[in-house]
Amino acid sequence: MARQIEKPGRSDQKQMAPFRQMLEQAGLHYDTMRTAQGVRIAYWHGLPRDYGATQVASEQRRAGHVSFHVDFHFRALKKAAPLPVRGSIVLLHPWGTEGSAMAGWGLAFASAGYVVVMPDLRSQGRSDDAPVGYGPREAGDMVSLVHALEATHRLPGPLYLLGASYGATVALFTAPRLPEVHGVIALEPYADAVNVIHRAPASGLFGYRWLVRWISSHEMDEAIARADRVLGIDLYRIDPGEALARTKVCTLILGGNHDELIPPSALRALARRSPKARYVEIAGEGHLTLPLRTDRLFPPMLKWIDGLPAGPDGDCPGYMPLPPTAVPVPHVRSKIAGDRGAARALSLQSPSPLGRGEGPWMALL
Secondary structure, rough: HHHHHHOOOOOOHHHHHHHHHHHHHHHOOEEEEEOOOOEEHHHEEEEOHHHHHHHEEEEEEOOEEEEEEEEEOOHHHOOEEOOOOOOEEEEEEEOOOHHHHHHHHHHHHOOOOEEEEEEEOOOOOOOOOOOOOOOOOHHHHHHHHHHHHHOOOOOOOOEEHHHHHHHHHHHOOOOHHOOEEEEEEOOOOOOOHHHHHHEEEEEEEEOOOHHHHHHHHHHHHHHEEEEEEHHHOHHHOOOOOHHHHHHOOEEEEEEEEOOOOOOHHHHHHOOOOOOOOOEEEEEOOOOOOHHHHHHHHHHHHEEEHHOOOOOOOOOOOOOOOOOOOOOOOOOOOOEEOOOOOEEEEEEEEEEEEOOOOOOOHHHHO
16 A cells, blocks of 8 residues: 555556557657756647547446447647647646646647647656655646746746646646746645545545455555655645645636545635635546546636636636536546547547446546
């Protein structure tokens, strides 16, 4: 248990291959930089292009199984014309994955006129191994990355941050350290790292739910204490709410009402830490499916960004997601299909019974 807390592990190469292929077909550039602390950070960088990115989600139920399909289509680089720049956005991935896991979001934002940056967080993807920090250390890495890109004129403003799960918490810690950030979108961030660690076994997202019977609360506390010693941090004192309270720009927090790991009550309490934060609960979504739902979340997200005030004293805009078309499922696999680069379709499906937490997408935390 302690090792799972201490290191996210590298994402499965075969699992992430379709996402990397999408970004390569779209012509995004893959690069690296070194932070002020000497940590090598790998990242994808893409310019605005008319990829015509569209996504359609559908659900099928049969014999106690649920299939959740997401078909994502886009034009390949040679058919995607450049677009005027509206700003830049840094997209931060969940625990145990990599920047390419945000490919759907990246191509959607690039199609809307934004420069997109998708870094691999430390000790994940192809970035250097370095002690994770559950938010603050990773935020320092992102500050270095932003400054490096700004110095080479590759990150035109206004700048926005969007993260999913662990990446969302990194976004919350990054925002108050970058005065150029104009808005923050956090999909299912954790408000209390220790609480999430304790909830993880019973969530079914890390393996079979019955395993929780063999893990006592005392053993979890011992694993957390060991992780603190190894990482040189205090998980009990890591407080995303404190960073949120210092953030002067509008922050949109989204969470699914079926989230197995981070309860809506925790996100409501987190949002109350700042008058500039708003929590919106997304019906019918769980911890695995919410970051996949660009079809529901992205169009109103663009309206939210367009409605942001020019200065820190203006009112934050509201947010209303599109109606639900599918329910959360815990097991997802992916594949790429298409016609030799003119377009690509990403299909995600779940053949497993509801409630069984296993499979390649259980890393999406």
